[in-house]
Amino acid sequence: MQIKESPEEYDVCIVGSGAGGGMAAHELTKAGANVVMLEAGGWFDSEDFAMFTWPYESPRRGASTRLQPFGEFDACFGGWDIEGEPYTQKNDSNFDWFRGRMLGGRTNHWGRISLRFGPDDFNGKSIDGHGDDWPINYEDVKPYYDRIDRLIGxxxxxxxxxxxxxxxxxxxxxxxxxxxxxxxxxxxxxxxxxxxxxxxxxxxxxxxxxxxxxxxxxxxxxxxxxFSSPSVLLPPALDTGNLEIRTGAMVREVTYSDGRATGVSYVNKEDKQEYKVRAKVVVLAASACESARLLLNSKSADFPNGLANSSGVVGKYLNDSxxxxxxxxxxxxxxxxxxxxxxxxxxxxxxxxxxxxxxxxxxxxxxxxxxxxxxMPSYGFMGGIQNYTDIYDDRPKGGGGYGKQLKEDYRRYYxxxxxxxxxxEAISYEDNYCEIDPNVVDEWGIPVLRFNYEWxxxxxxxxxxxxxxxxxxxxxxxxxxxxxxxxxxxxxxITNPGEIIHECGTTRMGEDPDTSVLNEYCQAHDVPNLFVADGGPFVSMAHKNITWTILALSMRTSEYIADQMNKGNL
Known part of the structure; x- marks a missing residue:
C-alpha cells in the first residue's frame, strides 16, 4: 500500500473528537496552536438530526438498529457491535465495548450527568486500602471544574x-x-x-x-x-482558523523516531489509502480502550511492547461502572x-x-x-402491560391485549x-485489561483488542x-x-463490564514510571510530546459519570501543553 505523507507539520495532532479531544482542540486552538483532528466516524451536526421527528415517521417507529442500539432517533452512531470492527474476549470475559463513530463521539450519546469527583475519589487507597491513590487531588482539578462549569453551563x-x-x-x-x-x-x-x-x-x-x-x-x-463536543467545543475552535478536522480517518498507529512521537498513520475510509500526519505533539483522545489499542499497536525497537509502554501497564487497570x-x-x-x-x-x-x-x-x-x-411513547411502548394486570386488577395476568381493554389499560397504567x-465504583485491578489479539484484525487491517475482565x-x-x-x-x-x-x-x-460505557484507566497516571504510563499532566513518561486526554489516565473512576472529569483533565493538560510549547520544551 502506498503511504501518503502530509507535507505540513502541525503543532498538535488530536486523535478523537469527543469530550477530551474536543476540549483539547478548544483550548489549544485558542492558545494559537495549529491543530489537526482525526475522527474515525463521519461529520455530524445535531441541528440536522431527529429532534422533532415523530415515531410514525420511521418504518421502525424509532426501534434500535445495529448502528444505533439505543434507537433509530438516538444521536449516536456506533455501538457495541460495529460491522468490520470486531473485538475478542479472553478466558470467560464478557466485556462490552461501545464506540461512537461520528464527530463528537459519545458526547452525542451520554445522559449529560455532570458530576465532579470529590476529595475522597482521588485518595481511595488512603481511605480503605483498595486500589491506588491519584498523583493529584481535588484541589488540583477544582479550578478546571469551575472553568468548564462557566464555559459549558x-x-x-x-x-x-x-x-x-x-x-x-x-x-x-x-x-x-x-x-x-x-x-x-x-x-x-x-x-x-x-x-x-x-x-x-x-x-x-x-x-x-x-x-x-x-x-x-x-x-x-x-x-x-x-452539551456535546460538536455543539459547544468544536465551533469556537473552528472559528479560530487553527483547526482542521479530518473525518473517516481510522488511525492505525502513532509514529515515532528518536525518542519522540512524530505524528500518526491512519487509513482513509473513503479511498482505503494510508496517510501520515506529522505533528510536534500528539494527543490521544480516542477513548480509553482505543487509545490503549493505538499505543499497543505502535511498536518499534525502543518499544517492542507498544509505544510509551516500558512499564507494561498500557491496557491494564481497565475499569467500568x-x-x-x-x-x-x-x-x-x-x-x-x-x-x-x-x-x-x-x-x-x-x-x-x-x-x-x-x-x-x-x-x-x-x-x-x-x-x-x-x-413520549416510542417503539414497544407499554407492550408488556398485560403482564402487570393481576397486581392491581381482578382479571388474570395476560388479558387485555387489544381493543377497548388495551386502551383502558394504557389510561390506567401510563x-x-x-x-x-x-x-x-468498581475497584481497579491490574488483572482487568485489554491487549492486542495476535490473530484478528479489523476491516482496515489493524489488530483488534482482546479483553480480560471480571467483577x-x-x-x-x-x-x-x-x-x-x-x-x-x-x-x-x-x-x-x-x-x-x-x-x-x-x-x-449486575451489568456486563463495559455496558455502562464509563470505561477508563488503561493509561493511568502516576508518579512512578515503572507502574504508570503518564505523569500528573497526562504526559507519557517515556515520550515527552505524547499525551492522553480521555478516560485512560484515570487511576480510579469513582461512582460518578466520568465525562466532567475527562473535560477538566483535558483542559488542564491542554494548558500544560500550551505552556510547554511556548517555553520551547515540546
Missing amino acids: LFGTNEGIPNAPGGIYMDPPEPRCYEYLIKDACDDMGIPCIPSRLSIITESHNDRAACHYCGQCNRGCSTHSN TGTSVMGLIPDLMNAPAHNEDGTGGMHLYIPWWEDNSNLDFARGYHVELWGGRG GSMVGFSGRG SDQEYNQVKHMQETFHRIIEEMDGTPLWDIPPKEEGYG
Missing part, C-alpha cells in the same frame, strides 16, 4: 455534601410528579434525593438558547442547549390525568451516595439515577412506573445493596417491584 444545586462537591450552577427544573413521590419516600428513609447536575442549560448562555424542555436530549439538540436496575408499579400514579412532564432529557432528581462504607461489605459507593413518568438505576466480590456485594435499596424505596412508596432480586448465581443482576 449546567444546572444543579449546592448541597454541601463533602464528597459530592457542588459547582457553578444554573437553576434546576422542577421535579416531575413521580420524582416528588420518590423524594418523599427517600426523605422518610433518610436517603438524600437532590436536584440532578446535568449539562443542559436552563438559561441562555454563550449564544446558546435555554432548554425548551422537549425531553429529547438523546436525539441531539438542534438549539445546542445540551457497575450497574443494575429495578422498576416498580406505583398505585398513586395510576389513572393520573393527562399532563406534560417532559422536562429535560434526563432525570430532574438523583440520589448521591449516602452510606458509610465502613459498615458495609464493599468499599466504594454508588449513585442512583431515577426514571419513569409520562415521556406513567405509573418508576425506575432506579445504580451506577457504582470481584466488592462489585457483587455493592450491586446486591443497590437491589435491596431500590426494592425498599418502591415498597416505601406503597408500590410493587416488578423484578425480583436476582440470586447470587446471577450476580444480583
